[in-house]
Amino acid sequence: MSLKIAMAQMEVIPGHPDKNTAKILSLMQRAAEAEAQLVIFPEMAVPGYLLGDTWEQSAFLADCESYGRDIIAATEGTGLTVMFGNIAVDWQKKNNDGRVRKYNALFTAQNGKLVQPDSMPYPYIIKTLMPNYREFDDTRHFFSLQKLARELGTTPEQLLSPLSLKIEGRHYDVGCLLCEDGWSANYELTPLAAITRSKQVDFFVNISASPYTLGKNNRRNIVFGDQAAETRAPLLYVNAIGLQNNGKTIYTFDGSSTAYDAAGRVVAEIPAYKEDFAFVELSKLSELPELPADNKSDIAHIHQALRYGISHFLQDIHMQRVVIGISGGIDSAVAAALYTEVLGPENVLLVNMPSRFNSETTKGLSAQLAHNLGCRYMVIPIQQSVEHTIEQLEQTPMEYLQENTQSSLQVSSFVAENIQARDRSARVLAGAAAAFGAGFTCNANKAETTVGYSTLYGDQSGFLAALADLWKFQIYELAYYLNREIFRREVIPQGIIDIVPSAELSTAQNVDEGKGDPLKYPYHDHLFRAFVERWQKAAPEDILGWYAEGSLEDNLGCERGLIKKYFPTATDFIADLERWWNLFSGMAVAKRIQAPPILAVSRRAYGFDHREAQNGPYYTRKYRELKAKLLAEK
Numbered sequence: 001m002s003l004k005i006a007m008a009q010m011e012v013i014p015g016h017p018d019k020n021t022a023k024i025l026s027l028m029q030r031a032a033e034a035e036a037q038l039v040i041f042p043e044m045a046v047p048g049y050l051l052g053d054t055w056e057q058s059a060f061l062a063d064c065e066s067y068g069r070d071i072i073a074a075t076e077g078t079g080l081t082v083m084f085g086n087i088a089v090d091w092q093k094k095n096n097d098g099r100v101r102k103y104n105a106l107f108t109a110q111n112g113k114l115v116q117p118d119s120m121p122y123p124y125i126i127k128t129l130m131p132n133y134r135e136f137d138d139t140r141h142f143f144s145l146q147k148l149a150r151e152l153g154t155t156p157e158q159l160l161s162p163l164s165l166k167i168e169g170r171h172y173d174v175g176c177l178l179c180e181d182g183w184s185a186n187y188e189l190t191p192l193a194a195i196t197r198s199k200q201v202d203f204f205v206n207i208s209a210s211p212y213t214l215g216k217n218n219r220r221n222i223v224f225g226d227q228a229a230e231t232r233a234p235l236l237y238v239n240a241i242g243l244q245n246n247g248k249t250i251y252t253f254d255g256s257s258t259a260y261d262a263a264g265r266v267v268a269e270i271p272a273y274k275e276d277f278a279f280v281e282l283s284k285l286s287e288l289p290e291l292p293a294d295n296k297s298d299i300a301h302i303h304q305a306l307r308y309g310i311s312h313f314l315q316d317i318h319m320q321r322v323v324i325g326i327s328g329g330i331d332s333a334v335a336a337a338l339y340t341e342v343l344g345p346e347n348v349l350l351v352n353m354p355s356r357f358n359s360e361t362t363k364g365l366s367a368q369l370a371h372n373l374g375c376r377y378m379v380i381p382i383q384q385s386v387e388h389t390i391e392q393l394e395q396t397p398m399e400y401l402q403e404n405t406q407s408s409l410q411v412s413s414f415v416a417e418n419i420q421a422r423d424r425s426a427r428v429l430a431g432a433a434a435a436f437g438a439g440f441t442c443n444a445n446k447a448e449t450t451v452g453y454s455t456l457y458g459d460q461s462g463f464l465a466a467l468a469d470l471w472k473f474q475i476y477e478l479a480y481y482l483n484r485e486i487f488r489r490e491v492i493p494q495g496i497i498d499i500v501p502s503a504e505l506s507t508a509q510n511v512d513e514g515k516g517d518p519l520k521y522p523y524h525d526h527l528f529r530a531f532v533e534r535w536q537k538a539a540p541e542d543i544l545g546w547y548a549e550g551s552l553e554d555n556l557g558c559e560r561g562l563i564k565k566y567f568p569t570a571t572d573f574i575a576d577l578e579r580w581w582n583l584f585s586g587m588a589v590a591k592r593i594q595a596p597p598i599l600a601v602s603r604r605a606y607g608f609d610h611r612e613a614q615n616g617p618y619y620t621r622k623y624r625e626l627k628a629k630l631l632a633e634k
Helices: 017-033 052-056 058-073 145-152 191-195 216-231 282-287 298-316 330-343 360-373 383-395 413-436 446-451 472-486 494-498 521-532 540-549 552-556 562-566 570-584 587-593 621-632
Strands: 004-009 038-040 081-094 100-110 163-167 170-178 203-208 235-239 241-245 249-254 258-260 266-269 276-281 322-325 348-352 376-379 398-400 405-407 598-600
Touching: 004 017, 004 235, 017 038, 017 058, 017 276, 052 058, 058 081, 058 100, 081 203, 100 163, 100 170, 170 191, 203 216, 216 235, 216 258, 241 298, 249 298, 266 276, 266 282, 276 282, 298 330, 298 472, 298 598, 322 330, 322 413, 330 348, 330 360, 330 472, 330 494, 348 360, 348 413, 360 376, 360 494, 383 413, 446 521, 446 570, 446 587, 472 494, 472 521, 521 540, 521 552, 521 562, 521 570, 540 552, 540 570, 540 621, 552 562, 562 570, 570 587, 570 621
Parallel strands: 004 038, 038 081, 170 203, 203 235, 249 598, 322 348, 348 376
Antiparallel strands: 004 276, 081 100, 163 170, 235 258, 241 249, 258 266, 398 405
């Protein structure tokens, strides 16, 4: 009889072991009813994964232990073997920070007891590799198997071995991995190789808590498929779904749990973001047809992640209505369409707030968008209140009491632009949201966030920045996708897609005259992306070096010919580069620190995923030398 395995893809609610355990027990019952003999749950399925310093609460740790014991006890008399992720605590030892010893662990329960791994000093498998990049901060909280091996005077290789399981009279050697243990290319140790050094395993299990990142699953299929093929053993990857965060950055967990046969083929997969089982029979995996490769477009994946993330975030904060400031521009239009898709038009209030600088064109497009979506709509002009604010600032005496003298403030055109943005958000949208029983959104995109092209306490405000991990070109792609695939009609007017992007805060940004933002998005999207998303982040020295050798467009991935089109001389190019680098590493840092939470979809989102300090812009010696050479050659 073939071993029937239930891969249980479940929504893990971070910081709520009671709810997670109730779900695990319910799914165990369903697996047993389906006559599964082994059921596998994700990494940290009991506590959740991204919990911040909740991991420092001893009471919480003990609570997670107690719920783990409930799961273990529930296997008694059922014939069901259960693998699940939980925090493991050794109350007699300490972490390097002096707090109690904690392990990220895989537990295997059978007949009301834990199955003791052959070579481990504890009755559970300990995670070996601790990710400490991007959003991960594992070494802050967890003690790795590598550290434990050093403490015990041995090596990780000696502690890693297959888990011996006996199920219905048959013996299985199982290679157990926890998430990062399967992504070992950049580590000195490969847990999978260590597990298989002395004997052939019957199958591998990788329990994961792996957030969604664009392109991650295709890469995983290559890496994990190769592991299965090289070891000639099936590999079962079980990932969580749900929403977790580390404060400033919010991550969707997409699941996409996958079974690979001994040839490395994808033969079973649970759909992304769906709580469900995949039932597989171990001896029959090779008989299953290989599933076709994912052919969904990047923007389809991005939309799926955004819709899921927005929906779950609103549920988590118990918000059922939103207010969105719409300008007639592309960012607010895409935000309006997304929130309408999630909440329904009756729960979305769109507010247009024109000043004297807003054109009839954009005001008309805003009304057309609201009509197409069927949302509630308001027009609240701000010119009078802006003028009142400026008048108060300029006409109210500014007294210097020590010398009994007076002066007055002068509001520049630039300050007047910021007053407009703040009036819209801090006064109108905040007031409308409170009256509507809602929150108001931040509609910033990633290019604007990169260089702080926004106003603090103005258009940067809101309860969530759902689009702030999307570059401008992705915003446009999403607009087309929403019209074509989701609403199947033109809800975002083509005029909004075609119009020049503009804040419309002065006569210098008159859209009817083709005047818009200072950002040249076809180039700057890719330049800024190099600052943030490259694994080896690009600095001005790299950019200028590529420019000098003529390879900049290839390295950035932008259209060829743009550099010469936008910057006829080296002087023009360097001035532009330094303008945006100074903002990116200067004032924009302060703005990002105060920005709303960002919903992550890319390989590097702002917030905890991109950790930064307010150190100001810096140019390396090599950059300064190359700059001097280029300017001398002009």
